Amino acid sequence: MPPAPKPEILAAFEAAKGFMPTGEGLALYATAVEAGRLGLPLLEVGTYCGRSTILLADAARAAGVTALTVDHHRGSEEQQPGWEYHDPETVDPEIGLMDTLPTFRRTLHKAGLEEHVVALVGRSPQVAKIWGTPLGLVFIDGGHTDEHATGDYEGWAPHVAEGGLLLIHDVFPDPADEFTGQAPYRVYLRALTSGAFTEVSATDSLRVLRRTGAGI
Secondary structure (H helix, E strand, O other): OOOOOOHHHHHHHHHOOOOOOHHHHHHHHHHHHHHHOOOOOEEEEOOOOOHHHHHHHHHHHHHOOOEEEEEOOOOOHHHOOOOOOOOHHHEEOOOOEEOOHHHHHHHHHHHOOHHHEEEEEOOHHHHHHOOOOOEEEEEEOOOOOHHHHHHHHHHHHHHEEEEEEEEEOOOOOOHHHHHHHHHHHHHHHHHHHOOOEEEEEEEOOEEEEEEOOOOO
């Protein structure tokens, strides 16, 4: 049986604001536990309100490593007003823009995981450009345009250590899912054809790949 989070961690995940289904969350957790054995940090791109961060942080805690999460906290394209995934509760009333950082902090506090996470607040390519530490896991779950998905991949995939894991969320091969999942799907295909990554598993829209070669 793959490792599973304790009931209280799973309950915190399911109670948190976010979009990842439980099945994919369980796959993420098991993968993070495996990656934690490398003794390197675990990083996600796309924090939103911290739903998936709970699972990464708990796996990191068990492994004695740090979970990192990168987000500008202003919301991706599909989370803006007028779009399907917009949540008015995430809008800062003073400035009229989304700000998911306060909700994220409350999410981690309620789960008792604050000390196991470093939140990197900024745009993914900017943070990646100055990052210099190998990572045991990179979980790409940010913007769904080609610009943003490609930027996340090109910025962070080079930091995945040998034997480390690259996870890509919202991979939808169906062209009907152009807005929500085709850009991650194209990044996934690029990773597979690069010769640098080999697929390990697929759980619904979550793909897990392992670094088995150089480059991206």
